Amino acid sequence: MKVVVLVMMVLLQCHCYAQSDLDRVIKGGEILLGGLAFVKTAYMDPEANSTNVKKITFKNKMGQKIVLRLFSEDDEGNELQEELIISDNGKETLYNLLKGVWRYEIEICEGEIFKKGQFNIEKTAVITLKED
Numbered sequence: 001m002k003v004v005v006l007v008m009m010v011l012l013q014c015h016c017y018a019q020s021d022l023d024r025v026i027k028g029g030e031i032l033l034g035g036l037a038f039v040k041t042a043y044m045d046p047e048a049n050s051t052n053v054k055k056i057t058f059k060n061k062m063g064q065k066i067v068l069r070l071f072s073e074d075d076e077g078n079e080l081q082e083e084l085i086i087s088d089n090g091k092e093t094l095y096n097l098l099k100g101v102w103r104y105e106i107e108i109c110e111g112e113i114f115k116k117g118q119f120n121i122e123k124t125a126v127i128t129l130k131e132d
Contacts (some may be wrong), residue, residue, distance in 0.1 A: 060086040067107040
């Protein structure tokens with residue numbers, strides 16, 4: 001009981017003051033939220049600073065089985081080639097594909113090239129192949 005009375009007497013004599021005013025608290029909150037927003041954007045797009053794309057998916061809506069060939073070159077000039085055989089209404093996925101311009105050939109029958117072209121790969125995507 002004596003301890004409680006002693007603590008009460010000490011606490012009643014203490015004056016409480018805020019360590020900062022409201023403006024400083026608001027500015028500190030702004031700095032904290034700004035730092036969290038920076039960290040959040042850094043983790044939102046991991047492919048932004050990468051030289052590879054995580055995955056590209058190709059869907060076949062052409063009505064028959066196709067062979068898709070992709071060609072590109074790396075930084076050292078080495079030829080890169082990928083080949084996918086995609087059944088009718090099927091899909092195939094390539095992982096860790098180099099970013100940049102890729103040439104393609106779509107073969108529908110044995111040896112018959114249906115279409116040639118090129119496209120730029122920058123991020124993860126789903127590409128649907130259809131008859132034009």
